[in-house]
Amino acid sequence: QSALTQPRSVSGSPGQSVTISCTGTSSDVGGYHYVSWYQEHPGKAPKVMIYDVSKRPSGVPDRFSGSKSGNTASLTISGLQAEDEADYYCFSYTGTYTSWVFGGGTKLTVL
Amino acid sequence: QVQLVQSGAEVKKPGASVKVSCKASGYTFTGYYIHWVRQAPGQGLEWMGWVNPDTGTTKYAQKFQGRVTMTRDTPITTGYMQLSRLTSDDTAVYYCARIQRGGSGLDPWGQGTLVTVSS
Numbered sequence: 764q765s766a767l768t769q770p771r772s773v774s775g776s777p778g779q780s781v782t783i784s785c786t787g788t789s790s791d792v793g794g795y796h797y798v799s800w801y802q803e804h805p806g807k808a809p810k811v812m813i814y815d816v817s818k819r820p821s822g823v824p825d826r827f828s829g830s831k832s833g834n835t836a837s838l839t840i841s842g843l844q845a846e847d848e849a850d851y852y853c854f855s856y857t858g859t860y861t862s863w864v865f866g867g868g869t870k871l872t873v874l
Numbered sequence: 875q876v877q878l879v880q881s882g883a884e885v886k887k888p889g890a891s892v893k894v895s896c897k898a899s900g901y902t903f904t905g906y907y908i909h910w911v912r913q914a915p916g917q918g919l920e921w922m923g924w925v926n927p928d929t930g931t932t933k934y935a936q937k938f939q940g941r942v943t944m945t946r947d948t949p950i951t952t953g954y955m956q957l958s959r960l961t962s963d964d965t966a967v968y969y970c971a972r973i974q975r976g977g978s979g980l981d982p983w984g985q986g987t988l989v990t991v992s993s
Contacts, residue, residue: 766918797978801919808969808986809911809919814979852919856978862935863909868918 767792767853767866774872780841785853785866786834793834797856800829800838803868804849812851813838840871848873876900878908878970878984885990891958894987896970903951904928907973909980910944910955912966920966924973925953960991 768786775781785792785800792798798816801809811820813829816836826842836855840847853866881895896908910922923934925944932944943956953970968987971980 799978799980801980803919808983809971809980810983811979811981814974814981815977818977818979820979820981850918854919854921854978854980860936862923862933863921865911865919865921 765864767855767864769851769853769866769869771867772870772872774874775840775843776874777843777845779843780839781843781871783838783840783851783853783869783871785836785838785855787836787855787857787864788834790859791834791855791857791864792831792836792853794858795856796831798829798831798836799854800827800836801852801854802847802849803852809852843873845873847871876972876982878972878982880968880970880984880987883988883990885992886960888961888991888993890960890991891956892960892964892989893954893956894968894970894989896953896955896984898927898951898953898972901972903946904948906975908944908946908953909971909973910942911969911971911980913969913986914963914966917966922955922968927951927953957989960989962991965989965991 800813803809817829909924927946946953971983
């Protein structure tokens with residue numbers, strides 16, 4: 764199972780918005796509502812920011828939002844803050860082998 | 875609170891096996907699948923598989939089929955991931971994580987276990 768496609772890096776200035784894409788196929792991202800997003804800071808375990816495409820766990824700022832169109836899911840972070848600088852990964856169920864797959868990861872730099 | 879605590883770091887020789895444990899607390903252990911994910915140094919997250927703590931049913935990523943075994947010991951609310959025939963490519967931090975019932979969110983995660991494979 765190939766990893767979902769994410770941009771290697773994105774950047775933005777404090778206060779701006781950035782969007783990270785996650786492209787798969789109709790067998791994974793496009794076929795199910797089971798896409799989640801994770802934030803990972805160096806040396807720390809990943810933390811879920813969005814689940815089921817667009818739901819936000821309690822405690823996650825509403826600056827983080829998720830959406831999906833066709834075979835591409837997106838994570839948007841508005842009002843960028845310095846602490847948002849991290850790696851972000853998407854994660855989707857795939858019906859190909861009834862399994863799950865991560866995206867390759869995106870490094871967000873806050874300028 | 876809901877928590878997953880993993881066993882400590884391991885150093886193994888090529889060809890050996892490693893078994894990582896994941897102790898769950900703060901919730902009904904049999905109610906949520908446990909997933910295993912690894913991250914090699916400087917690399918991304920890689921999904922390995924899951925175990926259903928209630929039935930013991932498992933599902934593994936194709937890449938690890940035949941080399942990984944995920945089990946659980948329900949009385950002590952602990953899950954295990956065993957990986958055999960280790961090579962240097964298996965050097966990574968291994969995580970366990972609970973997945974939401976009927977959802978896609980992995981939460982919480984264990985603290986991670988570093989497995990180093992070196993001769």
